Amino acid sequence: MFDTMTFTKAAGGICGALLVFLLGKWAAEELYHVESHGEQAYVIEVEGADDVAEVEEVDFETILASASVEAGARVFRKCSACHQLVEGENGAGPHLYGVVGREKAAAEGFGYSDTLASMEGAWTPQNLSDFLERPSSYAPGTSMGFAGLRDIEERAEVIAYLDSLDD
Template sequence: MFDTMTVTKIIGGFCGTLLIFLLGSWAAEELYATESGGHGDEVVQGYAIEVAEAETGGAEEETVDFATVFAAADAGSGERVFGKCKACHELEDGANGVGPHLYGVVERAVGSVAGYNYSGALKAVAEVWGVEELNGFLENPKGYAPGTKMGFSGLRDVEDRANLIAYLQTVGG
Protein backbone atom coordinates (compact mmCIF):
# COMPACT_ATOMS: atom_id res chain seq x y z
CA MET A 1 0.00 0.00 0.00
CA PHE A 2 2.15 2.95 1.25
CA ASP A 3 5.80 2.68 1.95
CA THR A 4 7.47 4.59 4.80
CA MET A 5 8.88 7.26 2.51
CA THR A 6 5.38 8.17 1.20
CA VAL A 7 3.96 8.35 4.74
CA THR A 8 6.91 10.52 5.81
CA LYS A 9 6.32 12.88 2.89
CA ILE A 10 2.61 13.19 3.74
CA ILE A 11 3.34 13.92 7.41
CA GLY A 12 6.06 16.38 6.41
CA GLY A 13 3.63 18.13 4.07
CA PHE A 14 1.07 18.56 6.88
CA CYS A 15 3.74 19.80 9.30
CA GLY A 16 5.07 22.27 6.73
CA THR A 17 1.54 23.57 6.05
CA LEU A 18 0.90 23.97 9.77
CA LEU A 19 4.18 25.84 10.16
CA ILE A 20 3.27 28.26 7.36
CA PHE A 21 -0.15 28.94 8.94
CA LEU A 22 1.42 29.56 12.35
CA LEU A 23 4.05 31.90 10.92
CA GLY A 24 1.38 33.75 8.91
CA SER A 25 -0.76 34.14 12.02
CA TRP A 26 2.20 35.45 14.01
CA ALA A 27 3.14 37.91 11.24
CA ALA A 28 -0.45 39.20 11.00
CA GLU A 29 -0.59 39.60 14.78
CA GLU A 30 2.60 41.66 14.74
CA LEU A 31 1.45 43.83 11.84
CA TYR A 32 -2.06 44.55 13.10
CA ALA A 33 -1.66 44.41 16.88
CA THR A 34 -3.09 47.21 18.98
CA GLU A 35 -1.68 48.42 22.25
CA SER A 36 -3.32 47.27 25.45
CA GLY A 37 -2.77 48.47 28.98
CA GLY A 38 -2.69 44.96 30.42
CA HIS A 39 -5.05 42.18 31.39
CA GLY A 40 -8.71 43.12 31.52
CA ASP A 41 -8.30 46.42 29.68
CA GLU A 42 -10.60 47.06 26.78
CA VAL A 43 -8.80 46.90 23.45
CA VAL A 44 -10.16 49.25 20.83
CA GLN A 45 -9.02 48.51 17.32
CA GLY A 46 -8.69 51.13 14.67
CA TYR A 47 -6.88 54.33 14.01
CA ALA A 48 -7.55 57.70 15.58
CA ILE A 49 -8.03 60.36 12.94
CA GLU A 50 -7.70 63.87 14.18
CA VAL A 51 -9.83 66.42 12.39
CA ALA A 52 -9.23 70.11 12.76
CA GLU A 53 -12.19 72.19 13.81
CA ALA A 54 -13.59 74.28 10.97
CA GLU A 55 -13.12 77.97 11.51
CA THR A 56 -16.41 79.80 11.78
CA GLY A 57 -14.87 83.23 11.41
CA GLY A 58 -16.36 84.30 14.74
CA ALA A 59 -19.91 83.58 13.60
CA GLU A 60 -22.12 81.57 15.91
CA GLU A 61 -23.63 78.40 14.49
CA GLU A 62 -27.29 78.82 13.78
CA THR A 63 -29.34 76.64 16.10
CA VAL A 64 -32.40 75.03 14.62
CA ASP A 65 -35.51 74.68 16.75
CA PHE A 66 -36.40 70.98 16.75
CA ALA A 67 -40.11 71.63 17.33
CA THR A 68 -40.26 73.71 14.15
CA VAL A 69 -38.48 71.05 12.11
CA PHE A 70 -40.61 68.29 13.65
CA ALA A 71 -43.82 70.16 12.73
CA ALA A 72 -42.81 69.86 9.07
CA ALA A 73 -41.45 66.30 9.34
CA ASP A 74 -42.15 63.76 6.60
CA ALA A 75 -42.87 60.20 7.78
CA GLY A 76 -42.11 58.85 4.27
CA SER A 77 -38.59 60.27 4.48
CA GLY A 78 -38.36 58.88 8.00
CA GLU A 79 -39.05 55.40 6.68
CA ARG A 80 -35.95 55.73 4.49
CA VAL A 81 -33.92 56.95 7.49
CA PHE A 82 -35.13 53.89 9.42
CA GLY A 83 -32.94 51.83 7.06
CA LYS A 84 -30.04 52.78 9.36
CA CYS A 85 -31.89 51.24 12.32
CA LYS A 86 -32.95 47.96 10.65
CA ALA A 87 -29.70 46.18 11.46
CA CYS A 88 -30.54 46.17 15.19
CA HIS A 89 -34.24 47.00 15.60
CA GLU A 90 -37.49 45.42 14.43
CA LEU A 91 -40.83 47.18 13.97
CA GLU A 92 -42.95 44.13 14.75
CA ASP A 93 -44.44 44.11 18.26
CA GLY A 94 -42.46 41.78 20.53
CA ALA A 95 -39.76 40.98 17.94
CA ASN A 96 -36.55 42.11 19.60
CA GLY A 97 -33.32 42.10 17.64
CA VAL A 98 -29.95 43.27 18.91
CA GLY A 99 -31.94 46.19 20.29
CA PRO A 100 -35.55 46.28 21.51
CA HIS A 101 -38.42 46.44 19.02
CA LEU A 102 -39.57 49.93 18.08
CA TYR A 103 -43.26 49.15 17.69
CA GLY A 104 -45.09 51.94 19.52
CA VAL A 105 -41.84 53.44 20.85
CA VAL A 106 -43.03 57.06 20.79
CA GLU A 107 -44.55 57.83 24.22
CA ARG A 108 -43.65 54.32 25.48
CA ALA A 109 -42.09 53.96 28.93
CA VAL A 110 -38.29 53.65 28.79
CA GLY A 111 -37.09 50.12 29.51
CA SER A 112 -40.56 48.59 29.20
CA VAL A 113 -40.10 46.00 26.44
CA ALA A 114 -40.49 42.54 27.95
CA GLY A 115 -37.62 40.18 27.25
CA TYR A 116 -35.03 42.87 26.58
CA ASN A 117 -32.21 43.59 29.04
CA TYR A 118 -31.79 47.37 29.07
CA SER A 119 -28.72 49.14 30.36
CA GLY A 120 -29.21 51.19 33.51
CA ALA A 121 -28.01 54.26 31.60
CA LEU A 122 -31.24 54.49 29.59
CA LYS A 123 -33.54 54.09 32.55
CA ALA A 124 -31.74 56.96 34.29
CA VAL A 125 -32.23 59.61 31.56
CA ALA A 126 -35.96 59.52 30.92
CA GLU A 127 -39.19 57.86 31.97
CA VAL A 128 -40.96 58.03 28.60
CA TRP A 129 -39.68 58.10 25.02
CA GLY A 130 -41.30 61.38 24.10
CA VAL A 131 -40.43 63.28 20.93
CA GLU A 132 -37.80 65.46 22.69
CA GLU A 133 -36.22 62.47 24.46
CA LEU A 134 -35.98 60.52 21.21
CA ASN A 135 -34.47 63.55 19.50
CA GLY A 136 -31.76 63.89 22.15
CA PHE A 137 -31.01 60.17 22.14
CA LEU A 138 -30.94 59.83 18.35
CA GLU A 139 -28.64 62.82 17.99
CA ASN A 140 -25.94 61.31 20.20
CA PRO A 141 -26.88 58.11 22.07
CA LYS A 142 -23.68 57.87 24.12
CA GLY A 143 -23.78 61.58 24.99
CA TYR A 144 -27.47 61.50 25.96
CA ALA A 145 -27.21 58.28 27.98
CA PRO A 146 -23.56 57.63 28.90
CA GLY A 147 -23.04 53.90 29.30
CA THR A 148 -25.79 52.85 26.91
CA LYS A 149 -25.31 49.58 25.06
CA MET A 150 -26.37 51.19 21.77
CA GLY A 151 -23.33 51.38 19.53
CA PHE A 152 -24.87 53.69 16.91
CA SER A 153 -23.09 57.05 16.65
CA GLY A 154 -26.29 59.02 16.09
CA LEU A 155 -28.08 61.08 13.44
CA ARG A 156 -26.48 64.52 13.16
CA ASP A 157 -29.05 65.94 10.74
CA VAL A 158 -32.02 67.42 12.63
CA GLU A 159 -34.35 66.77 9.68
CA ASP A 160 -33.40 63.07 9.61
CA ARG A 161 -34.18 62.79 13.32
CA ALA A 162 -37.50 64.60 12.95
CA ASN A 163 -38.51 62.48 9.96
CA LEU A 164 -37.53 59.26 11.72
CA ILE A 165 -39.51 60.14 14.86
CA ALA A 166 -42.52 61.09 12.69
CA TYR A 167 -42.26 57.69 10.99
CA LEU A 168 -41.96 55.85 14.31
CA GLN A 169 -45.16 57.61 15.47
CA THR A 170 -46.99 55.85 12.64
CA VAL A 171 -45.75 52.42 13.72
CA GLY A 172 -48.01 50.99 16.41
CA GLY A 173 -49.08 54.40 17.66
Protein backbone atom coordinates (compact mmCIF):
# COMPACT_ATOMS: atom_id res chain seq x y z
CA MET A 1 0.00 0.00 0.00
CA PHE A 2 1.48 3.29 1.12
CA ASP A 3 4.35 2.95 3.53
CA THR A 4 6.62 5.49 5.23
CA MET A 5 9.39 5.21 2.62
CA THR A 6 6.99 5.97 -0.25
CA PHE A 7 5.61 8.97 1.61
CA THR A 8 9.13 10.25 2.33
CA LYS A 9 10.14 9.92 -1.33
CA ALA A 10 7.00 11.76 -2.51
CA ALA A 11 7.48 14.60 0.00
CA GLY A 12 11.16 14.87 -0.94
CA GLY A 13 10.25 15.01 -4.63
CA ILE A 14 7.72 17.82 -4.04
CA CYS A 15 10.19 19.80 -1.90
CA GLY A 16 12.95 19.29 -4.49
CA ALA A 17 10.68 20.48 -7.31
CA LEU A 18 9.73 23.56 -5.29
CA LEU A 19 13.39 24.30 -4.62
CA VAL A 20 14.26 24.02 -8.32
CA PHE A 21 11.32 26.27 -9.19
CA LEU A 22 12.34 28.96 -6.67
CA LEU A 23 16.00 28.85 -7.75
CA GLY A 24 14.92 29.15 -11.39
CA LYS A 25 12.73 32.14 -10.53
CA TRP A 26 15.61 33.81 -8.67
CA ALA A 27 18.01 33.20 -11.59
CA ALA A 28 15.52 34.58 -14.11
CA GLU A 29 14.97 37.73 -12.05
CA GLU A 30 18.73 38.30 -11.83
CA LEU A 31 19.18 37.78 -15.57
CA TYR A 32 16.31 39.97 -16.71
CA HIS A 33 16.27 42.62 -14.00
CA VAL A 34 16.31 45.99 -15.79
CA GLU A 35 17.79 49.07 -14.20
CA SER A 36 17.69 52.53 -15.65
CA HIS A 37 21.21 53.88 -16.16
CA GLY A 38 21.08 57.62 -16.76
CA GLU A 39 19.48 59.43 -19.67
CA GLN A 40 18.13 57.96 -22.86
CA ALA A 41 20.65 57.51 -25.65
CA TYR A 42 18.29 59.07 -28.18
CA VAL A 43 14.80 60.55 -28.24
CA ILE A 44 12.31 60.00 -31.03
CA GLU A 45 10.49 63.19 -31.90
CA VAL A 46 6.79 62.78 -32.66
CA GLU A 47 4.88 65.45 -34.54
CA GLY A 48 2.02 66.94 -32.58
CA ALA A 49 3.19 65.51 -29.27
CA ASP A 50 3.34 68.99 -27.78
CA ASP A 51 -0.17 69.86 -28.97
CA VAL A 52 -2.36 69.00 -26.01
CA ALA A 53 -6.07 69.30 -26.59
CA GLU A 54 -7.56 71.63 -24.03
CA VAL A 55 -10.42 70.21 -22.04
CA GLU A 56 -13.31 72.60 -21.72
CA GLU A 57 -14.23 73.14 -18.08
CA VAL A 58 -17.97 73.19 -17.52
CA ASP A 59 -19.29 75.14 -14.56
CA PHE A 60 -20.96 72.99 -11.90
CA GLU A 61 -23.93 75.38 -11.77
CA THR A 62 -24.56 74.74 -15.47
CA ILE A 63 -24.51 70.98 -14.94
CA LEU A 64 -26.75 71.30 -11.87
CA ALA A 65 -29.27 73.37 -13.83
CA SER A 66 -29.69 70.57 -16.37
CA ALA A 67 -29.63 67.69 -13.84
CA SER A 68 -32.49 65.21 -13.80
CA VAL A 69 -34.30 64.72 -10.48
CA GLU A 70 -35.49 61.24 -11.55
CA ALA A 71 -31.92 60.17 -12.33
CA GLY A 72 -30.88 61.60 -8.95
CA ALA A 73 -33.43 59.35 -7.25
CA ARG A 74 -31.73 56.36 -8.89
CA VAL A 75 -28.26 57.56 -7.86
CA PHE A 76 -29.51 58.12 -4.30
CA ARG A 77 -29.98 54.36 -3.91
CA LYS A 78 -26.23 54.21 -3.24
CA CYS A 79 -26.77 56.57 -0.29
CA SER A 80 -29.95 55.02 1.07
CA ALA A 81 -28.13 52.26 2.93
CA CYS A 82 -26.90 54.81 5.49
CA HIS A 83 -29.04 57.94 5.05
CA GLN A 84 -32.77 58.57 5.52
CA LEU A 85 -34.89 61.17 3.74
CA VAL A 86 -37.30 61.72 6.62
CA GLU A 87 -36.56 64.75 8.77
CA GLY A 88 -35.17 63.76 12.17
CA GLU A 89 -34.68 60.07 11.32
CA ASN A 90 -30.95 59.40 11.29
CA GLY A 91 -29.48 56.12 10.16
CA ALA A 92 -25.80 55.24 10.13
CA GLY A 93 -25.49 58.73 8.64
CA PRO A 94 -27.49 61.90 9.28
CA HIS A 95 -30.86 62.42 7.61
CA LEU A 96 -30.59 64.24 4.29
CA TYR A 97 -33.98 65.93 4.24
CA GLY A 98 -33.28 69.62 3.62
CA VAL A 99 -29.52 69.13 3.48
CA VAL A 100 -29.05 71.59 0.61
CA GLY A 101 -28.63 74.94 2.32
CA ARG A 102 -28.49 73.46 5.83
CA GLU A 103 -25.56 74.28 8.10
CA LYS A 104 -22.84 71.62 8.20
CA ALA A 105 -23.10 69.13 11.08
CA ALA A 106 -26.55 70.45 12.02
CA ALA A 107 -28.76 67.33 11.91
CA GLU A 108 -30.35 66.92 15.35
CA GLY A 109 -29.39 63.78 17.24
CA PHE A 110 -26.49 62.70 15.03
CA GLY A 111 -22.93 62.42 16.37
CA TYR A 112 -20.68 63.92 13.72
CA SER A 113 -16.93 63.29 13.49
CA ASP A 114 -14.72 66.06 14.87
CA THR A 115 -13.74 67.07 11.34
CA LEU A 116 -17.29 67.73 10.16
CA ALA A 117 -18.35 69.20 13.50
CA SER A 118 -15.59 71.79 13.26
CA MET A 119 -16.52 72.88 9.71
CA GLU A 120 -18.46 76.09 9.32
CA GLY A 121 -20.83 77.22 6.63
CA ALA A 122 -23.77 75.68 4.84
CA TRP A 123 -24.04 72.76 2.47
CA THR A 124 -24.19 74.66 -0.80
CA PRO A 125 -24.53 72.63 -3.99
CA GLN A 126 -20.82 73.24 -4.71
CA ASN A 127 -19.79 72.12 -1.20
CA LEU A 128 -21.94 69.01 -1.50
CA SER A 129 -20.41 68.23 -4.88
CA ASP A 130 -16.88 68.56 -3.49
CA PHE A 131 -17.80 66.37 -0.51
CA LEU A 132 -19.53 63.70 -2.61
CA GLU A 133 -16.64 63.51 -5.04
CA ARG A 134 -14.45 62.03 -2.32
CA PRO A 135 -15.57 62.50 1.29
CA SER A 136 -12.23 61.49 2.80
CA SER A 137 -10.44 64.24 0.84
CA TYR A 138 -12.98 66.97 1.59
CA ALA A 139 -13.13 66.16 5.31
CA PRO A 140 -10.07 64.11 6.35
CA GLY A 141 -10.93 62.01 9.37
CA THR A 142 -14.63 61.74 8.55
CA SER A 143 -16.29 58.52 9.60
CA MET A 144 -18.12 58.30 6.28
CA GLY A 145 -16.66 55.28 4.50
CA PHE A 146 -18.22 55.99 1.09
CA ALA A 147 -15.66 56.12 -1.73
CA GLY A 148 -17.48 58.94 -3.52
CA LEU A 149 -19.14 59.73 -6.82
CA ARG A 150 -16.52 60.48 -9.48
CA ASP A 151 -18.98 61.49 -12.19
CA ILE A 152 -19.94 65.17 -11.92
CA GLU A 153 -23.31 64.52 -13.60
CA GLU A 154 -24.21 61.91 -10.96
CA ARG A 155 -23.28 64.33 -8.19
CA ALA A 156 -25.40 67.07 -9.78
CA GLU A 157 -28.35 64.69 -10.18
CA VAL A 158 -28.30 63.51 -6.57
CA ILE A 159 -27.96 67.11 -5.31
CA ALA A 160 -30.91 68.17 -7.51
CA TYR A 161 -32.91 65.26 -6.08
CA LEU A 162 -32.07 66.18 -2.48
CA ASP A 163 -32.89 69.83 -3.16
CA SER A 164 -36.29 68.90 -4.64
CA LEU A 165 -37.42 67.04 -1.49
CA ASP A 166 -38.00 70.07 0.73
CA ASP A 167 -39.29 72.40 -2.00
